[in-house]
Amino acid sequence: xxxxxxxxxxITCPRGCALDVTMEGEAVVKMEGNxxxxxxxxxxxxxxxxxxxxxTTVRVRGGVHPLAPVYTESPIPKPRILDxxxxxxxxxxxxxxxxxxxxxxxxxxxxxxxxxxxNIPAKSEAS
Amino acid sequence: MLKxxxxxxxxxxxxxxxxxxxxxxxxxxxxVLVIERAQELGGILQQCIHNGFxxxxxxxxxxxxxxxxxxxxxxxxxHIDTLLDAMVLNVSSERHVYATSRGSGFxxxxxxxxxxxxxxxxxxxxxxxxxxxxxxxxxxxxxAQRFVNIEGFMPGKxxxxxxxxxxxxxxxxxxxxxxxxxxxxxxxMPFLTGLTRNYVQCLQDYDISLQLQHTVKRIIGNxxxxxxxxxxxxxxxxxxxxxxxxxxxxxxxxxxxxxxxNELSRKAGVSLDPVTAGPFVDEKMxxxxxxxxxxxxxxxxxxxxxxxxxxxxxxxxNAAQYAIAERKHLGRRVKMxxxxxxxxxxxxxxxxxxxxxxxxxxxxxxxxxxxxxxWVEVMNGEERVTRKTELYVRPGEMVNIDIPQSAYDAVQRxxxxxxxxxxx
Numbered sequence: 001x002x003x004x005x006x007x008x009x010x011i012t013c014p015r016g017c018a019l020d021v022t023m024e025g026e027a028v029v030k031m032e033g034n035x036x037x038x039x040x041x042x043x044x045x046x047x048x049x050x051x052x053x054x055x056t057t058v059r060v061r062g063g064v065h066p067l068a069p070v071y072t073e074s075p076i077p078k079p080r081i082l083d084x085x086x087x088x089x090x091x092x093x094x095x096x097x098x099x100x101x102x103x104x105x106x107x108x109x110x111x112x113x114x115x116x117x118x119n120i121p122a123k124s125e126a127s
Numbered sequence: 128m129l130k131x132x133x134x135x136x137x138x139x140x141x142x143x144x145x146x147x148x149x150x151x152x153x154x155x156x157x158x159v160l161v162i163e164r165a166q167e168l169g170g171i172l173q174q175c176i177h178n179g180f181x182x183x184x185x186x187x188x189x190x191x192x193x194x195x196x197x198x199x200x201x202x203x204x205x206h207i208d209t210l211l212d213a214m215v216l217n218v219s220s221e222r223h224v225y226a227t228s229r230g231s232g233f234x235x236x237x238x239x240x241x242x243x244x245x246x247x248x249x250x251x252x253x254x255x256x257x258x259x260x261x262x263x264x265x266x267x268x269x270x271a272q273r274f275v276n277i278e279g280f281m282p283g284k285x286x287x288x289x290x291x292x293x294x295x296x297x298x299x300x301x302x303x304x305x306x307x308x309x310x311x312x313x314x315x316m317p318f319l320t321g322l323t324r325n326y327v328q329c330l331q332d333y334d335i336s337l338q339l340q341h342t343v344k345r346i347i348g349n350x351x352x353x354x355x356x357x358x359x360x361x362x363x364x365x366x367x368x369x370x371x372x373x374x375x376x377x378x379x380x381x382x383x384x385x386x387x388x389n390e391l392s393r394k395a396g397v398s399l400d401p402v403t404a405g406p407f408v409d410e411k412m413x414x415x416x417x418x419x420x421x422x423x424x425x426x427x428x429x430x431x432x433x434x435x436x437x438x439x440x441x442x443x444x445n446a447a448q449y450a451i452a453e454r455k456h457l458g459r460r461v462k463m464x465x466x467x468x469x470x471x472x473x474x475x476x477x478x479x480x481x482x483x484x485x486x487x488x489x490x491x492x493x494x495x496x497x498x499x500x501x502w503v504e505v506m507n508g509e510e511r512v513t514r515k516t517e518l519y520v521r522p523g524e525m526v527n528i529d530i531p532q533s534a535y536d537a538v539q540r541x542x543x544x545x546x547x548x549x550x551x
Contacts, residue, residue, distance in 0.1 A: 009323050053178045057276055
């Protein structure tokens, strides 16, 4: 079977290892350049089900800021990112918001929750 | 309620300042105060809503505000004072801090140890001398980040980003998420200046094109940016004629580097390294001024917040230890006051333990002559510690008296000693 070489940059941590992957059809037969085993998981993910963490903001009514930052509890499938952003744009929270509040449960049926990244106190609470 | 004197005052409540304050308190500093310019704690992390923080320290992939929240919550549980929405106006080398805020008004505070954690600021258009007109629509990437992530408005619709630093690339993705078009990221160097992972997950994932060895030749537009003219750069960093391209856009973001913010450090007499633009520090993160410490981006610009936190912790621990030693030492010191007919006394301060070693000589001058026998008396309030006699005293002739070692116990009871010269 013919071998194919593909290059990846692992984004799991700030080190950003440059990975050299040798493939036979769909199968990875060799990998070079990774500093840890998470590189293998990353490439497997990129080939079969690429996922990303998504961070954005949600409107908040009555808070010290008009927005609350939110994040996906774990990475979601890459092709769903824009759909998720559209979904989040429809939401408006009411202050106070607490760090870790579930903003969307099981977003788009992915099984991943969207959580608030910080506290947004109500305007009157702030000194 | 603010105290007049603290063990440790920290200037800046970003990741370095929060870590320093928490660690100082845990190390045993009694009173710790954090002074912050913004209305809330957390510093720049509050606008860095992307993830990637905490992988080293928490083994978790957190967004910036979530990373900050952990420290804000810990700080709240430790009874650390905070002064928010406050500007530090000046700091002396004796660690006297002048600050003002809407809540407190103008305040003067003393501290046994001071931690400088003011962070850094972005380089602007002026610092890279960008030619062209001066229309609206030219921002630093961090300013745009604050607009989009905290204040809730978009600074433009079509963007060009100059500089491949992390904030620039992260903003390229962020603006795309919010419906803007990022036409191009230009980088003058032949390599990426931010992290490679950000190239992958911010630019490549969204088909945003990056051009290395390219820069902005000029900005076009009168009231508002209408386009920028880009140009390719050769290996000698010279523009290559004929490679110009006009890229229509309404906003130009600059991600062209950060500078440690050290105006206060300079006022306190802290010497700065011309290479880092931050203070010279020792292994304790102490500057050349005793009792003044520094940590985080104010010292040199980091690429990972986890490392800033670690520097803050190291600095806070050492600042607390300095303060604790200072407090012990100060408890042993007794002030020397000039009493009746004494103009001044040298030394001004005496270490009580010095009497364990030897008698201690005091020297003084009188205010008025007395041409008859006098007592020179060292007093602790109404209690006499020692005395001697002189046949006369005159302002032109210095007077000496020794505190004998036998007065050791009497001196231990004093917080202040006075010397008076009275007729016998």
